[in-house]
Amino acid sequence: MKTPVLQIRTPEGIVFSQALAGPVIRFLAWLLDLFCVMVALTVLGYAISLLNLISTNLALAVYTVSYFVVSIAYGIGTEWAWRGQTVGKRLFRLRVMDAEGLRIQFSQIVIRNLLRFVDALPMFYFVGGLACWFSPKCQRLGDLAANTVVIRIPRLSEPDLDQILAGKFNSLRHFPHLVARLRQNVAPTEAALALQALLRRDEFEPLARIELFERLATHFREKVPFPPEATDGIADEQYVRNVVDVIYRTER
């Protein structure tokens, strides 16, 4: 299933996208938040029980109000303090944001949290889950009313290109006219695919890894055939590495 994304076009005409969180991961984050609320209430319950020394009636009243306030204010407070994140959302790398990509407002946070009363009906967020499932932006009713979405926060790291490309002898560079033709013939998506294969090479099963790089190498060999002295004795994975190197890095 394709990950739903929120696409925003800025007035400058730039389009950027944010991956949206689906109902399952949001439910898991909610379970974690529920656990946090339970822990908070238990701790609070112990603290409030000290009021029993003064009055049992007062202790019970304070607990009743505290239970209500904590269960509602947890989401509002944490999302406001952490710019759209609760404990559960932090751990699952989710964030609430304005559906137009603007800064989220306090009123939006309050509305999406108050409308949990409807989303939670009849139990376990059935209504909210259904709405989220069918909504193109994965919004529950609270999100629709508050004009918010929940996005997945990508792990932001730049690829370690040096590890893949630098310091390796590249036999293809001895044929600059063929390298130029290769750069011309290879589509950006193909180049990106090869780069990703190299970046994730250790995640594959050994057999799958051999098969993948064999197919990629065959594909690139067919695009621009290099003479045998440039390719003999080079494993498929090394060939793909050389291809990516000449595509992504021009010699200075």
Next chain:
Amino acid sequence: MIIDLQRFVEHNRPCWTELEQALNRLEAEPDTRMSLESLQHLHLLYEQTTADLARLSTFSAEPEIRRYLESLVARAYGEIHETRERRRRFYPMRWLFQTLPQTFRRHVRAFWLSLAITLVGCAFGGFALAFDPAAKAVLLPFGHLQGDPSERVAQEESVSTDRLAGHRTTFSAFLMTHNTRVSILALALGMTWGAGTIILLFYNGVILGAVVTDYVAAGQTRFLLGWLLPHGAIEIPAILIAGQAGLILAATLIGRGQRARLSTRLRSVSGDIVTLIFGVALLLIWAGVVEAFLSQYHEPFIPYAAKIAFGAVELVLLSLFLAKSGGRKADRAKL
């Protein structure tokens, strides 16, 4: 065309890092006022980064860097293109005596509709009970309202001990939380294009109308007023205001006669809805205290006249507050 990724990153990274640091500062200290030069510089960094993102989108892109840039641009876009006022400080008294009543008046038609629906429910409940007293069990599904009103009054007035002694605070807390929950539900059900809110208001009206008819028909009007007015003078308007918020939400969703997009419409009323619901919560706290500490005590403990007068004064003060507080001038200025 495929760009030299490493050179591209090395060349542009200082700009991205600077933008990221500026955004981190802005997010950590939202109250900071930026100078014009800083703002212009932030905008320049944003434009440079969006241009880099555009280049990456056009040419071959390494997904990680593209995601990184998209995340940066998204954060900067939110800060730069946000035109809604950022509230720097919350003034409770100004909110209570200006913002809340002004917001109420701005959407007063939704309140009148909320009141009308409740009154229709009252009329329905009253007529239903008058024509078919056997329907009482269905109309009033609460044990203490099932019996004969005259018997209940006699029983309440013969009590010599304080029934709520030792439980008043708990009872009050229960009432506050329960009524607030019902009010939030009345608001939230606005998402059903108002159908849920209307049903809830109508149902509340049916119960109220049936109770009133039952006690008036039994000749217990004084008891009824003394029992309901002290807390009802605040509690019932509070529920009506919650209904008003739900109806505002519903009207915004339906958007009849409005040309703005749904998201724009919702954005324009979200602050008002939150103001109203917080106002409702405040009213219900007061109503909960009054119901537990005053409404449940009858003659000979407290004279009915005193209770009725107290409720009437509350109602007048609340009406004045909602109608006048904040001033007409401020209303006009806001419009």
